[in-house]
Amino acid sequence: MEGSMCSLRELVALKRRYKFYLFVDEAHSIGAVGPNGKGPCDYFGVDPRDVDILMGTFTKSFGASGGYITNSQDVITKLRTTNPRYNYGKAPVPAVMAQNIASMKTILANGEGIGGGNTRLKQLLWNSRYLRQGLKRIRYTAYGNEDSPVVPTLLLNPVKMLAFRARCFGGRFLSSSSAILRLRWICLECASALQ
Numbered sequence: 480m481e482g483s484m485c486s487l488r489e490l491v492a493l494k495r496r497y498k499f500y501l502f503v504d505e506a507h508s509i510g511a512v513g514p515n516g517k518g519p520c521d522y523f524g525v526d527p528r529d530v531d532i533l534m535g536t537f538t539k540s541f542g543a544s545g546g547y548i549t550n551s552q553d554v555i556t557k558l559r560t561t562n563p564r565y566n567y568g569k570a571p572v573p574a575v576m577a578q579n580i581a582s583m584k585t586i587l588a589n590g591e592g593i594g595g596g597n598t599r600l601k602q603l604l605w606n607s608r609y610l611r612q613g614l615k616r617i618r619y620t621a622y623g624n625e626d627s628p629v630v631p632t633l634l635l636n637p638v639k640m641l642a643f644r645a646r647c648f649g650g651r652f653l654s655s656s657s658a659i660l661r662l663r664w665i666c667l668e669c670a671s672a673l674q
Contacts, residue, residue: 482623482631484508487523491530502532510540510586511628516600517587522626541582544575603628 487503494501505518513521518535520527527533527549536546548558559565571579588596607628614621620633634640 482627482629484512484519484522484624484627487519487525487530491525494529494531500531501529502534503530505533505535506546507539507629508627509535510582511600511603512626514600515587516540516596537579537582540586541579543578543582545571545579 490501493499503519505512508522509518510516512518515521517527518533519525520530520533531550532554533549534546537543538546548555550558586596586599604626607630608625611621611625611630614630614632620635621630622633623629623631634643
């Protein structure tokens with residue numbers, strides 16, 4: 480969750496050459512990255528079939544519950560039959576699945592209108608860049624990929640961290656390791672900067 484993205488196209492080329500399996504975690508990118516919101520494969524123009532395992536969650540962009548893993552039917556069957564969570568867990572509630580489907584339809588909608596997926600993706604990208612540039616302008620270290628909605632910000636001074644927390648969050652607790660003083664901003668809103 481550092482806002483970084485691997486060079487997926489180069490990794491696929493290495494995979495073809497050295498014959499290894501490629502696993503891509505797109506938990507924070509699905510629904511938020513790429514021209515169509517389809518994650519790193521969409522962003523880098525890579526065929527998803529060139530990635531052996533794609534894993535993601537519906538808890539971020541979709542605002543719901545659950546997740547997914549893609550692979551061949553044999554691998555999925557093996558995961559299902561050997562995973563205790565699957566064997567002893569519960570199936571998703573229909574209302575949660577309806578939320579996932581509705582969110583997916585919104586994100587993948589090609590419309591440019593207010594509710595269209597393209598409009599939302601463009602606004603999210605603009606907001607992410609706006610936040611990153613604003614933090615850099617006031618001399619904070621924001622790192623990660625320029626197009627990522629995850630914007631980690633280093634605060635190298637513990638006093639600065641406390642002051643920043645108090646100013647931005649009214650003194651409420653932030654879940655961040657004390658070993659690394661940083662904030663993780665995740666642009667979830669598709670609102671304009673004026674809002």
